[in-house]
Each structure stands twice: as structure tokens, then as C-alpha cells.
Amino acid sequence: xxxxxKFDTHSLAKYLRVERFPHxxxxxxxxxxxxxxxxxxxxxxxxxxxELVVVSGIGCMGRVAGYIKCDSFHTTHGRPIALASGIKLAxxxxxxxxxxxxxxxxxxxxxxxxxxxxxxxxxxxxxxxNFNYGMTGGQFGPTTPLDSYTTxxxxxxxxxxxxxxxxxxxxxxxxxARWTVLHVKRLTESIKKALQKKGFKxxxxxxxxPEIYGRRNKLGKAVDTMKQYREISEIRHGYDPSxxxxxxxxxxxxxxxxxxxxxxxxxxxxxxxKVQERLTGG
Amino acid sequence: MAKKDRTVLTGVHFMNGxxxxxxxxxxxxxxxxxxxxxxxxxxxxxxxxxxxxxFGGIFVxxxxxxxxxxxxxxxxxxxxxxxTATSGPGFSLMQExxxxxVMTETPCVVVDIMRGAPSTGQxxxxxxxxxxxxxxxxxxxxxxIALAPASVQEMFDLTIECFNLAETYRAPTFxxxxxxxxxxxxxxxxxxxxxxxxxxxxxxxxxxxxxxxFKPDEDLVPPMACFGEGYYVHVTGLTHDMRGYxxxxxxxxxxxxxxxLCGKIRKNADKIVRTYEFMLEDAEVAVVAxxxxxxxxxxxxxxxxEAGIRAGLLRLVTVWPFPEKQVEELSNRVKLMVVPExxxxxxxxxxxxxxxxxxxxxxxxxxxxxxxxxxIFEVIRRTAKA
Numbered sequence: 001x002x003x004x005x006k007f008d009t010h011s012l013a014k015y016l017r018v019e020r021f022p023h024x025x026x027x028x029x030x031x032x033x034x035x036x037x038x039x040x041x042x043x044x045x046x047x048x049x050x051e052l053v054v055v056s057g058i059g060c061m062g063r064v065a066g067y068i069k070c071d072s073f074h075t076t077h078g079r080p081i082a083l084a085s086g087i088k089l090a091x092x093x094x095x096x097x098x099x100x101x102x103x104x105x106x107x108x109x110x111x112x113x114x115x116x117x118x119x120x121x122x123x124x125x126x127x128x129x130n131f132n133y134g135m136t137g138g139q140f141g142p143t144t145p146l147d148s149y150t151t152x153x154x155x156x157x158x159x160x161x162x163x164x165x166x167x168x169x170x171x172x173x174x175x176x177a178r179w180t181v182l183h184v185k186r187l188t189e190s191i192k193k194a195l196q197k198k199g200f201k202x203x204x205x206x207x208x209x210p211e212i213y214g215r216r217n218k219l220g221k222a223v224d225t226m227k228q229y230r231e232i233s234e235i236r237h238g239y240d241p242s243x244x245x246x247x248x249x250x251x252x253x254x255x256x257x258x259x260x261x262x263x264x265x266x267x268x269x270x271x272x273x274k275v276q277e278r279l280t281g282g
Numbered sequence: 283m284a285k286k287d288r289t290v291l292t293g294v295h296f297m298n299g300x301x302x303x304x305x306x307x308x309x310x311x312x313x314x315x316x317x318x319x320x321x322x323x324x325x326x327x328x329x330x331x332x333x334x335x336x337f338g339g340i341f342v343x344x345x346x347x348x349x350x351x352x353x354x355x356x357x358x359x360x361x362x363x364x365x366t367a368t369s370g371p372g373f374s375l376m377q378e379x380x381x382x383x384v385m386t387e388t389p390c391v392v393v394d395i396m397r398g399a400p401s402t403g404q405x406x407x408x409x410x411x412x413x414x415x416x417x418x419x420x421x422x423x424x425x426x427i428a429l430a431p432a433s434v435q436e437m438f439d440l441t442i443e444c445f446n447l448a449e450t451y452r453a454p455t456f457x458x459x460x461x462x463x464x465x466x467x468x469x470x471x472x473x474x475x476x477x478x479x480x481x482x483x484x485x486x487x488x489x490x491x492x493x494x495x496f497k498p499d500e501d502l503v504p505p506m507a508c509f510g511e512g513y514y515v516h517v518t519g520l521t522h523d524m525r526g527y528x529x530x531x532x533x534x535x536x537x538x539x540x541x542x543l544c545g546k547i548r549k550n551a552d553k554i555v556r557t558y559e560f561m562l563e564d565a566e567v568a569v570v571a572x573x574x575x576x577x578x579x580x581x582x583x584x585x586x587x588e589a590g591i592r593a594g595l596l597r598l599v600t601v602w603p604f605p606e607k608q609v610e611e612l613s614n615r616v617k618l619m620v621v622p623e624x625x626x627x628x629x630x631x632x633x634x635x636x637x638x639x640x641x642x643x644x645x646x647x648x649x650x651x652x653x654x655x656x657x658i659f660e661v662i663r664r665t666a667k668a
């Protein structure tokens with residue numbers, strides 16, 4: 001049996017570029033679980049794949065765009081949201097999912113994130129948060145906890161991390177949720193909800209990086225991290241995102257924001273009609 | 283009543299270069315503009331903000347030039363002809379995603395209304411200091427197309443040509459104008475829509491299961507399926523095979539891809555390059571100029587003729603790919619060449635490289651004033667005498 005044949009038999013193979021498997025992610029990495037939840041959500045919703053575009057940036061999670069069988073763009077570092085905005089505005093029929101990592105979306109790409117959220121551009125942003133830059137060998141990033149060890153914080157991290165759900169809510173996202181890769185069912189439901197909802201939606205997924213971040217911080221194997229997620233995560237829907245900082249003692253998960261406001265595309269359409277009326281003397 | 287075509291403002295107008303550029307873009311079929319305010323290019327965005335919505339085109343002001351360049355790439359893959367406009371500082375920020383547009387063969391137009399530099403420099407003063415940046419600004423080996431307008435009419439005409447070249451060669455194409463031309467007010471004639479030649483990207487002629495997104499035709503340009511058309515295209519800035527999948531450690535794939543990206547411009551240079559000759563038939567002294575200095579050069583050449591010096595002008599409409607054949611042929615039949623530029627020496631290096639034995643006299647001009655005809659005439663007179 002060839003590798004492709006092996007993957008061909010997967011029940012969700014029709015959503016995957018099976019010829020590109022096995023993927024590049026390390027054993028125990030949470031990215032595969034996120035991909036799995038995403039394609040399960042597509043399948044449950046019966047999404048028209050011809051109208052789906054997956055956009056990613058650079059880093060481990062950035063490779064995800066190349067594994068999903070739909071139109072996909074693996075952009076420059078930090079720019080997936082800006083590029084996705086161009087796709088969505090030029091062709092509003094398309095459903096856009098940006099799937100990328102914490103460094104890509106919140107360090108180099110942080111400005112694009114807050115402005116797309118503020119504009120309420122219609123897209124679903126899924127962030128695999130593994131607390132470091134895995135692809136380049138484990139440097140600290142904008143979500144790395146204080147005192148953690150990485151190759152560029154050899155004496156411990158002295159930078160305060162972002163609380164991503166608070167940031168997303170403050171920037172204006174209409175849907176904000178956080179899960180860990182342990183919460184596969186809830187994450188899948190959350191992705192389904194986000195894909196069906198209009199506006200800028202954000203889902204943070206706390207994800208283990210046992211080979212790099214985990215090893216350096218003595219977090220054990222992936223299964224140990226999963227056990228830890230079970231012990232310390234607490235589901236609190238509607239919780240104040242500003243109080244939902246991730247600590248080694250507690251990870252508050254759930255839906256923090258679920259609201260409505262006109263999207264950029266809707267406001268643009270309203271303005272278009274107004275301008276047309278003016279032009280035709282109406 | 284027939285609906286008025288608001289994309290092409292047919293008629294005679296008095297407008298500035300930036301506005302003419304915006305009108306040229308819309309006449310060429312531009313339906314997506316993303317930009318960020320910057321002097322002296324802001325009027326392009328302002329015109330787009332007012333006009334695009336009249337016919338359902340998209341104008342979006344992004345958070346910076348990194349995002350603007352990314353957005354026009356995304357829009358192009360969503361099927362829209364797209365453009366951004368900026369000046370030096372913004373052009374520097376765009377270099378990252380200009381490289382992405384080159385690598386992913388994304389048709390799009392980038393307008394750079396050049397101002398005094400480096401850094402923030404002289405926002406309100408025209409210059410030609412970004413010519414080499416437009417060629418080499420992003421990392422790696424690549425070729426691009428850049429056109430240099432010298433009048434407000436050309437701001438309109440050459441913007442259309444930029445779109446047509448971008449669509450033909452699937453490459454980012456630059457309108458490289460100086461701030462003086464951008465802010466100049468002149469008469470512009472906008473033709474009827476049916477008189478304007480527009481080009482659209484090649485589409486695949488095979489079904490999705492047979493389609494290789496980066497497999498070139500004989501002209502080295504692959505047909506382009508856009509998002510939403512059922513082709514499941516994967517686009518990446520990584521080195522990729524013809525299927526579009528990353529192949530980053532295979533020397534052959536990197537070699538063939540980069541050679542083709544360069545080759546599709548280099549090998550089609552004869553079709554791309556446009557120059558304009560003035561009184562060169564019997565010339566002994568040739569002025570080689572582009573953009574606004576070429577206008578003072580016309581006067582300088584006329585004055586030289588009156589003074590009995592057989593001078594002429596080669597105006598480069600295309601700056602990149604560099605008109606090597608035209609400059610080489612000219613260098614073989616004139617005694618000397620004169621190059622006025624609003625910088626400290628950029629295109630003159632290319633002229634010197636190609637002219638070889640023929641002496642080349644450079645006339646730099648920086649500070650915020652274009653060359654006067656006298657400044658160019660004096661160099662012609664002095665060097666012709668010697």
C-alpha cells in the first residue's frame with residue numbers, strides 16, 4: 001500500500017490533498033488535531049468546497065493551507081489576514097478561513113489582525129497557540145508565558161504574553177472562543193458556528209509542542225500536556241475575556257464573545273446602493 | 283435608458299497625473315484598489331474612493347502598505363484586476379509582498395509616485411530615486427516590468443498598459459512616475475471604451491483534474507485559474523513544482539522556477555519594451571531620459587540643433603526590462619550619450635554598462651526641482667565641443 005493509498009481510505013480524504021501526506025508536523029503536535037476538527041466541521045456543514053479558501057501564513061501551522069483540498073494560499077509571514085481581506089472583498093461569495101500560528105498572527109501579523117477585526121471583515125481566524133516559534137527551532141513569541149525557556153530566552157522569558165481572546169474581543173471580533181486540542185468535539189462545533197456566522201470570528205486553540213517548547217520547559221510528552229489540559233481547563237461561556245489569561249494553573253475555555261454587527265461587506269453594499277440611487281437621481 | 287458606462291470617462295479633461303492614473307486603471311478594468319495615504323500618491327486613492335463604488339469596484343484603505351500589497355494579491359487571485367499606489371516609504375514596505383506576487387505569478391499593478399529620499403525625505407518633491415529599488419527591491423532574482431510616464435496623458439495610457447502587461451505575463455507591473463508628473467495638471471483625452479485595448483489573463487483550457495497551475499505555455503506563462511472556479515489551486519511563496527506544491531530542497535525545481543520567472547520577462551522583452559525617438563536619425567549626441575527629465579531634454583535637443591549640434595533623444599517608456607537593444611544600437615552610432623536623471627545615478631549605470639566604449643555624461647539632479655532645458659543643453663554643448 002502506498003502512502004497516498006493509505007490516506008485515500010480516510011473517511012475525510014475528499015477534503016485533503018492526500019498526495020501531500022504524511023504532513024510535516026512532529027509527533028504529538030496539536031496541529032493535526034486542529035486540521036482534523038476543521039475538516040470535520042466542513043463535512044458536518046456540507047460546505048461547498050468550491051467556495052472555500054483557506055489562507056495561512058508562515059510557521060508550522062502555516063503549512064495547513066497546503067493540506068486542505070480547496071483553493072488555498074500560503075502567504076508571507078504575518079500577512080494571511082491582509083491577503084484574505086483582498087480575496088473576500090473581491091469575491092464576497094467565498095468563505096474564508098485563516099488558519100495560522102500565534103507568532104504569525106500576533107507578532108509580525110498583529111496589526112493586520114486588529115484592523116481586520118475592527119473592520120469586521122467576514123472571515124474565520126483559527127490560531128494554533130503553541131507558545132513559541134516551533135518552525136525555527138523554538139524562540140519566544142507574543143504568547144510565551146513569563147519565565148519560560150526558549151532558545152532566545154535562555155534565562156527565562158521577561159516579556160508579558162498577550163491574552164489573545166481579550167485582544168480579539170477588544171479589537172471588535174464578533175465571535176471569540178478558546179479551546180485546547182483536548183476539546184475536539186467542542187472545537188469542531190465552535191468552528192462550525194464560526195463558519196456559519198458573518199463577520200470576523202476568532203478561535204484560539206491551545207496546542208502542545210512537545211518536541212520543542214515542551215522539551216525545553218520539561219512539560220513531558222504530548223499526552224502529559226493533554227492530561228494537564230483536562231486538569232486545568234475550565235469551560236466558562238460568556239466569561240470576561242480580560243480575566244481569561246492563560247496560566248499554568250488555569251486555562252479558561254469556551255465562547256467569550258458571540259455578538260452581531262454589520263460586516264465590512266454589508267456596509268459597503270449599503271453604501272453602493274446609496275451611491276447608485278444618487279447617480280440615477282433617485 | 284442605456285446605463286452609462288461609468289468606468290471610462292470618455293472625453294477631454296483637465297486633471298492631474300495621479301487622477302489620470304486612477305482613471306486609466308478603471309478604464310483598464312481595475313476592480314479592486316487597496317492603499318494607504320502617502321504624499322504625493324494620495325490623490326490616486328482619493329479618486330478611487332470616490333469613483334470605484336460608482337460601478338461596483340472595491341476601494342479599501344488598509345492599515346499599511348504591507349497589507350495593501352497583500353490585499354491586491356488576494357484580490358487578483360479572487361479574479362479581480364487590482365492595483366495599489368504609493369510613494370518611496372510605502373514602496374519599501376511593499377517589497378516583501380512584491381516578491382510574493384513575483385513568486386506566485388500574480389497579475390497586479392503597483393504605482394510608485396517617486397519623491398525625494400532616502401527615508402521620509404521630501405514628501406512633496408518629485409524624484410527618480412526608486413528606479414533601482416523597483417528592479418531589485420525584494421530579495422532574490424527576478425524580473426519585473428516598469429513603465430515611466432512623462433505626461434498626464436501617459437499617466438492614463440501607461441496605467442492601462444501596466445494592467446495589460448501584468449495580465450499577459452502574470453507579474454507585478456510598476457508605473458514608475460515622478461512626483462512632478464503625479465501632480466502635474468494637463469489635458470487628457472480619454473477615448474471611448476471600445477477604443478481602449480484591454481487584456482485579460484489566460485484561463486485554463488483543461489478540466490481541474492488535468493490542470494497544473496504553474497505549468498507554463500510556450501510563452502513561459504501558465505494559464506491562471508482563480509479562487510472559486512473549482513480548480514483547488516494551492517498558492518505558496520515557497521519554491522513549488524508545477525502543481526503548486528512546496529518543493530524546497532530540489533535544486534532542479536528551484537532552478538527551473540526562477541529561470542522561468544526571469545525568462546518570461548527577459549525572453550519577451552522585445553514585445554514589452556517601448557522607447558520613443560526624437561531627432562535621432564543623424565544624431566551624434568544622444569540624450570537618454572525617462573519621465574519628466576525627458577521633457578526638458580526635448581527642449582535641450584532643439585536648442586542644440588539650433589546651435590548646430592546634431593543632438594537627439596531616446597526616451598525610455600519602459601525602464602524595466604531595460605531597453606538594452608535600443609540603447610546598444612544607439613551607442614554604436616552616436617559619439618556620446620547624455621543621461622539626465624533626478625537621482626545620484628541609477629539608469630545611467632545601465633546605459634554605461636551597455637554603451638561600453640561610447641562616453642556617457644551623467645546629469646544628476648536632486649533637491650526637488652526637475653532639470654531645466656539649459657542644464658541639459660549646457661552639458662550637450664560642452665561635451666559635444668570636447
